[in-house]
Amino acid sequence: MQCTLTDDLTAVLKPNEDLRLHRLIKLLTETGRPESIYTYMRPGTKARQLLEMIGNRNLALTHEAFDELPTSTAAEHLRALLIHHRTMPERGNENLARFEQWITARVASLPTDGTSHIVELFARWRHLKRIRDKAADPETNHSTAISAAKQEITEAGKLLLWLKETHDIGAEKLQQKHIDDYLSSGPSTRKHIRNFVRWLNSQPNSRTHGLDTPFRKAQANPMITDMQRTELVRNCLEHQQVAQSTRLAGLILLLWAHPLNKIVLLRREHLITAPDGMRIKLGATPAAVPTALTELFWQQLQNPENSNTTNAGTDWLFPGTRAGQHLHPDTLAGRLKVLGIDPQRARNATLRSLTQEVDGRTLMDLLGYSPGIIAQHASRAAAPMADYIDLKRSAPQIAENP
Template sequence: MCSGCGVEDRLYRNGHCWRCSLADVFDALTTGGSVDVASLRSSLLATDRPRAVVRWLATPFAANSIRALSAGEVAMTHEGIDTFGDTLAVSRLRAELVTAGLLAARDEIVAKLEAWIATQLNAIAGTGDRQTIDAFSTWWVLRRVRRRAATAETTNDRSARMQIARAIEFLAFLHGHGATLATCTQADVDLWLAGPPSRRGARDFVRWAHRRGLCGELEIANRVQGWPTRQLAPGAQEQIIRRLLTDDTMSLVDRVSGLLVGCYGQLPARLVRLTIDDITIDGTTVTIRFGRDRVELVEPVAVCVTALIETRRGRSASDTTAASRWLFPGGFAGRHLDPETLANRLRRLGISASKLRTDVLLELAAEIPPAILADLIGLYPTTAARWTHAAGGDWAVYAAERVRATPPR
């Protein structure tokens, strides 16, 4: 029996259970500090896994950083946390502080992109080029990333970084060929495009620069995209679904994510943002919201989803199952699972999420009118129309549906 709280549990040290030991360790790190960290203490003590939190607090980084923050040696701000570096350990600490209410929540993708842009700008020698890239990054790239982050559509910043990197390379290319952005001609652009295909990534920059009056009207054509086609061998999709439904040796996380991809055409990036509030269980009927309308899950899938809700558990030591609303909790407090991690989990099982999704979307688009499909599974109307076209439908049917669905003004 614990001498601290009286609970009957395995004791850790000094006659205390793991939870009381957690309080002891935290208090030892923060006693005498000038900053109030009581909310962090309470948040950590609420964990379902006190033993794991004690071990985390025993790591040199966690111990030293919490001691420094409590003593006021490092500011309790995102900028202060940034001084610790950019590692998984820092991300873990930041997530704990956000969960405890000591830091305001921020979009980490946007924050890291801003830091990366600052580094790129510092490396540009010419003042004029630096100002141009700064304006492009701020008013075109970052503006779009922030807008998507606000609507939960941003899962990584690879595209944004690519656009900025190509813009920097394009300006350097022009200087290397005796030209500038202001004097650039279509011939210069065509010479640029004679290089690697990735150079087409400068298209948005060139169009933005023209609209700003920084260059003449120049053309970088979009890469031609073909229509989606079947990706899996005949019968493979059915085998994958059957395996996900029946293989009890698989993790429920893998089974449910695979089924939602393979039956409802969802992206891992969309799946990880699902919360238990998106799911309604009414007796044996389970519905889920991917888009504007709710979808009733077929019984075998509903059983797996219900089981996941009851047993879900992230890898964060301090998160509590009751507090987390994510259907797929992640490794840091308050965070969902990373979409790439989810896709990699399926890949290790021999399941390509992108190929499986392509095949099921072609099937759904062949059977469901695009206006309805868009609302059911969360596609943009134009994207739904594209899938319908690829599956053998036509734009006329789609347009007629949208007209009928639009109330008179």
């Protein structure tokens, strides 16, 4: 099959003297699952069309050329593949680059009566600058931050469109009564205008001062019982028909309350092996992995899913289907449902249990949580330890359910 695949790729890509294409063919044919490449490049697919464009020299191996293509999963998958295997150069944080493109497209879709200008300023100075500053931090899940930023930018635009349509005014004449009316007459997603309104207040020469939106506090702290949590741990260990990566991620959530957007950021180096056992580094101090679980961790280290296809050679503990990238938190959340795991309820239950058993400062070191989060969950769990009181006094007030 490998020889046939080599011939087919050569016919499509027409490498001739282009060493980059020869390298790409070699990498694709050496994959552990050549049948997946056949499926990927079968005639009629978008991926096949892109490969043919490269072969006909209608698509250059540059980011500028790929940026000009219509947005598609196939194009981004191919771009990631080319970058991961060094056939195309990196351009820094790819999520950040796509976010900048999204901002440009979003602003272009808004009216030029001042609406697009204000939204662009908000997008670039409130969000893009902040995300750029954090782009070098490997512990930050940029996809999560970017998703939240997109929602706030989108809702800011909707507010301004509503103002114009309903009251024929722009942002400079926004008043508190308009905000109250807007929030009371629409879906709950409108609450995401809060940061935009506060940003308007802070602008030089702004005519809006003291405007705000009520912060929606969680009315409940959903969680499962200890018995249910124990049953879910058993599911992760015994349901062999479920992918090992899903079962392992479920255990990390159920035992250490590590949130999904951080679980997917774990790298192979976060698992530490030593003569006295295995440890996992979630915070400043590595946590011991129970002996009964080490076999599952070893299996994931030795054979992570997606590593036998286009995502070979990655350091991610949970590789995604796109080359060089980790699994997306939303994808992981969907997979955990097979095991009956609701991530928020499971995380809350785990934190409740841990705060009753371990002192606050140790938990901060082991789990990487802030004092405020630990103090809040300890208070809900009625943890009797005096250390939690000190944490609560020193922690900033947290307005929303963590």
